[in-house]
Amino acid sequence: MTDVVKEPPTSPEAEASDRVSRRDASDQWSSRLAFYFAAVGAAVGFGNVWRFPALAKTYGGGAFFIPYLLALFLVGIPLLILEIAFGQYWQTGDVGVFGGFHRRFAGVGVSSVACGFMLVTYYSMLIAWVLHAFFDSWSDDAPWDKPNVTGTEAVGYFYDQIIGMETLNEDLTPTRLVNPNVGYTFLVWFIIFLCVAFGVKTTGRITYVTMGLPIVLLFVFLGKAVSLEGSEDGIKEYIGRWDTSVLTEQGDVWSTAVSQIFFSVSITFGIMTAYGSHCPSTEPVLVNSFVIAISNSVFSFLSGFAVFGALGHLAYLEGVPVDDLEIKSFALVFGSWPVVLSRLPGGIHWVRLLFFDLILLGIDSAFALLEAALTVCHDTIAFRNTPKWIIAAFFCGLAFLLSLIYATDAGLIFLDTIDYYINFVMLLVGCLECFAAGWIYHIDVQVEKFGAVAVYTFMFTNFGAVGLACGLWFGVEDNTDAIWSGFVGGVVFLALGLVATWVPLQPKLRASNSSSPLEFYWDFCFGNIFELKNLIEPVVGWIPGLWCYMIKYFLPHLLLILFVNLAQTTNDNGDAVFGHYEGYVTRPFQVLGVLTFVFALALFTLGVVFPPLYAPLAPAPVDGAVEGSTETPEEKLAVPQPHEDPEFVTPVPEGDKDVKEDDTGMVEIEA
Known part of the structure; x- marks a missing residue:
């Protein structure tokens, strides 16, 4: 194109409706409600139910809400706006968006998608363990149906029989694959495949169940918990204790709060960019971002009441202070909480309902993490016309194989280690996303x-x-x-x-x-x-x-x-936690954890040093103009187009400007 194209001024609504769309109607959310359910489902997961209450107990009770809410409004929501808006405008995933800002920054998108993919490999094992516990709850050996079972006994069963840790070496290194967990992991990945293989319209309908039912069940568990005797003591431990000294004496509370927001709101994993890319034009990103973020935090907040109300009842039954109960992570969801439910009338059915609820919460977060990679791959020139189910089958198969390391008897140690080092990747990716938008664009x-x-x-x-x-x-x-x-x-x-x-x-x-x-x-x-x-x-x-x-x-x-x-x-010995996390042995745990961070950093660095490496991941050009338009997609400049080599192109402003291309295919703007 050598002629200058003069675009007349248009209203925002007209410009939005007349732009070339990368997505056809079948590849967009069926409604705003479907998008809300999918995005909130991606955000709400295990972390809301068992990580958030544990963090509140560890970091001063109600005092933890100070860094948490600051992180939500100062970090979480602005980044959520960034990711959804960029995905919605450019109608592609993280690689296409940040590669469009500058071809050397495609690695930001690659790192974010890799971060989400690494996370989903161990997140799927969490679901598999819950699935294992759910099916075990129907057997006679399950501890949750035994009278007067304690939280210690119940969580011991989880560690020894479900994870299989009783066969670990003394240094906690693995000795075997736990065969039942291999089978449950395969089942989890088959379910994830069915959820993502047939497009976002199907995914949106699935989230009505995977997110809708947990919302209903949350209020069921909440209502039951607060009605139990002694629940008020647990709730006081949750919001009645404000130990603000942790804000100055435990400096990691601030990084932990931000990490919780990243995990909980599902930012820096490429999820929200991918989900935003399936939104139709004119969707209000500000409103949508606030709805998603606030809904997620409300779910966490209410989950805390359900958890601590139940713990207060358990403390009452056992005659101990709530503070003496173990509620960190797995001790909560496989120990204390199921034990409380097991002592209710029809107790084992309450336990099964809890595990079923957790399975639903985990599944929609897992397939959202995978959707980030699927969107990037499906938007490329090479795979634009490949059926999505084939791409989904490949990624699900690969993720299943990678997740087998967590199906060993040391799976929990591997998971705990990688989960810690993923925090560094999230902070790095979040920083680079803002840097790309604010400084590189x-x-x-x-x-x-x-x-x-x-x-x-x-x-x-x-x-x-x-x-x-x-x-x-x-x-x-x-x-x-x-x-x-x-x-x-x-x-x-x-x-x-x-x-x-x-x-x-x-x-x-x-x-x-x-x-x-x-x-x-x-x-x-x-x-x-x-x-x-x-x-x-x-x-x-x-x-x-x-x-x-x-x-x-x-x-x-x-x-x-x-x-x-x-x-x-630093840890209690004065050593940096990085490289010495929890005192686990260097090989294989610390090495694998550090390599996780180094791998993500290397993906970004490779894009900076050698940008043609990621050129095949550039989004495919838009096919055709919108109906009724006489201009080509290149003339509309509605989405970034690859170079002819091909490489990424920096997106340019639209509006009342003279737009032309030089003989290299690059876009020039004349005021």
């Missing part, structure tokens, strides 16, 4: 306007100041000195860097067409991120300007600080 335009020296000096100044502050905060032993030295060092570095940025900007300022220096500097600091906001708003709806500030100048810096904070956490 239209960086070529920024360099052309303001010069490479100023642009890259400003970037180095921002993140160098944070890096220096982190080094002082976490490197100085005296806590008071560390706080002050970190702030002073960071501010001084920032001031010097801003001066170094200001100097090369002066010739550009004198040569610019800006009406004032203030407009020039505002464009330098915020122009690209607001251009991105203006680009996507006709399709995804209004996004507040505050979101732009947070994505560029708050979130990447905060996530970098939290990453360093988590990395420098």
